[in-house]
Amino acid sequence: xxxLTIHQESFETFKxxxxxxxxxxMTAETLQRQLAHDGDLDPDYIEPELGxxxxxxxxxxxxxxxxxxxxxxVLNQTLIQDKHLKLQLKALKSNGSSHPKTLNGIWFSRNLxxxxxxxxxYRLVTDHYQGVARAQLHIEALDEPL
Numbered sequence: 635x636x637x638l639t640i641h642q643e644s645f646e647t648f649k650x651x652x653x654x655x656x657x658x659x660m661t662a663e664t665l666q667r668q669l670a671h672d673g674d675l676d677p678d679y680i681e682p683e684l685g686x687x688x689x690x691x692x693x694x695x696x697x698x699x700x701x702x703x704x705x706x707x708v709l710n711q712t713l714i715q716d717k718h719l720k721l722q723l724k725a726l727k728s729n730g731s732s733h734p735k736t737l738n739g740i741w742f743s744r745n746l747x748x749x750x751x752x753x754x755x756y757r758l759v760t761d762h763y764q765g766v767a768r769a770q771l772h773i774e775a776l777d778e779p780l
Contacts, residue, residue, distance in 0.1 A: 669775050671755055675702040677725035677733040682767040685760035701755050701774055707732050708750040719744045723771065726751055739771035753777050 640648050693699040710722040721739035724732040739756065748754075756771040 667775075669701065669755055670698075671703050672700040673702065674704055675758065677704075677735055677737075680725070680735070680737060680758060680769050680771070682760040682769045685758045685769050686767070688758060689760060699757055701757055703753065703755045705751055705753050706737075708748050708752055709736065711747055713745055714740075717745055718742050719746075719748070719773075721748070721771075721773070723754075737771055738768060739773050741773035744773070748776060 688699060691699070705726040706723040707726055708721065708723060712720045714720050719741040721741065723737045723739050724735070725737065726732060738761070739754075753776070754771070754773050755775040756773050759770050759772055761768045761770040
């Protein structure tokens with residue numbers, strides 16, 4: 635993070651110089667969102683215990699929590715408060731068959747339905763509800779350059 639003070643009479647000059655340099659440095663490619671990920675996570679490991687272990691680690695700028703990717707069958711999708719997408723998913727194996735485990739997921743601030751099947755990027759967390767711990771996928775992206 636950085637800050638600066640610009641006198642009002644110098645703002646237009648600063649703006650012009652800033653835009654010129656930004657145009658020279660930025661391309662359409664650099665403006666595209668890119669999501670770094672940690673690869674596929676075997677569905678057998680999508681468990682509350684792993685979510686709890688990940689939550690116990692220290693993550694931060696330059697060292698983000700792991701993001702995994704996978705192909706999922708979308709069993710159910712429901713809109714919550716017109717702004718969050720609640721999901722029931724089954725992981726798809728490389729041969730196209732479904733893993734037997736049903737997974738819960740949520741995509742905050744998304745109100746558009748997912749295609750079926752869907753390739754998703756997600757963070758694994760543990761959801762505690764009424765004294766029961768469950769693995770939950772916090773969806774980060776869909777079919778983007780991963």
